[in-house]
Amino acid sequence: MAKQPKIYRQTDKRWAKKPYRVKGKENSTIGGSGCGPTAAAMLVATFVDSKETPVTACSWAMKHGYKAVGQGTYYTFFEAYFRAHGMKCQQVSGANSYHKRNTSSDKEALAALKAGNYVIACMGPGLWTKGGHFVLAYKYENGKVYINDPASSAAARAKNTWDKFQHEAKYYWIIDAPKGATQKETKKETAATKKVTKKATKKKAYKATVIAKAGLNVRTGPGTKYKRVKALKYKISVTVYETKGGWGKIHKTKNRWVCLKYTKKK
Known part of the structure; x- marks a missing residue:
């Protein structure tokens, strides 16, 4: 069973007012728009680099063009960000599953959680957000899903039924749980993965x-x-x-x- 990752809040006073924006085109901050990188940083900080924070993750997203003007983070950010840190991530294929139940995307995400992997979900309007919001799900047990929410510590947003969660989720990304028993072992594993990925990317x-x-x-x-x-x-x-x-x-x-x-x- 996957362990609970380190929890970061995008609203943390240490970085909430720091910029997360496309330079010269908006004035958004990590606190207002940084849920995606914050959710991703939780996993990298847990398994690869304890120094990773929402600040460094948002900086990476801005530098590589993954911040969307007037919105949050482009969906393509997650696969690229985790690949850069030697972790395996893949967006679940399929249409928007918002307000639907038991779609192929929902089933694939649930299977990943049951297998001990992690799932980042883009949520639609409802309990978790009024507009759009990324959260990190780390465990499924007895019909309940356990969540690290970058914007809230509310009990209902940290643990709820899978039925409600899948009903409000739009898209999913599955992140494989690293095999290393310690962060040192995981760093070694991810370093090897990055080397192989870089070589394969260059070759193709x-x-x-x-x-x-x-x-x-x-x-x-x-x-x-x-x-x-x-x-x-x-x-x-x-x-x-x-x-x-x-x-x-x-x-x-x-x-x-x-x-x-x-x-x-x-």
């Missing part, structure tokens, strides 16, 4: 040419729902570092994606 990177004569939109995530950043001109060359669902990431660090059907591999 390739050059491609834009074949869309009208130009090709660059977005902040792998899909048309993500914000358009700019457009690439016809015949321009790009390097594709990562692929996901027909989309390719064309920047080493920033969250910049293009639809691959409008490119041609060299």
Whole structure:
């Protein structure tokens, strides 16, 4: 059974007023918008680096382009952030499951908790949020789900029925529990994972040419729902570092994606 991770609150006075924003475009703070990185930092601080905090996690998100203007954090943040720290994370595929029950996504998330892994969930309006909010679920037992909520210590938000939780959850990310018995062992394991991942990423990177004569939109995530950043001109060359669902990431660090059907591999 997974242990309860270290608890961080995004509203902690040590960092609540610190910036979590796209420079020059908003004035948001960790306390107001940093639930995603705060939830993720709980796991990294528990298993990999005890010095990781919401401040360092939010800084990483801003540096790599995962802060959404006027909103919170792009969904693509979690896989990239955990990969950078040598931990395995994968978004559960499937449509928005908000106000639905026992969808394939719900079942996969529940199975992960039963197996001793961790689940970050994006919650819709209800008990956990009025708008949108990320929380970290760490245990399922006797029909109840146990939660580290970055914004609240309320008992009902820390432990509730799985039925209610899945009814208000929109999307899930599964994070595998590290195998190391101690943080030192886990650090060794994650260091090896990062090395393998970096090598694999470098190996699969390739050059491609834009074949869309009208130009090709660059977005902040792998899909048309993500914000358009700019457009690439016809015949321009790009390097594709990562692929996901027909989309390719064309920047080493920033969250910049293009639809691959409008490119041609060299």
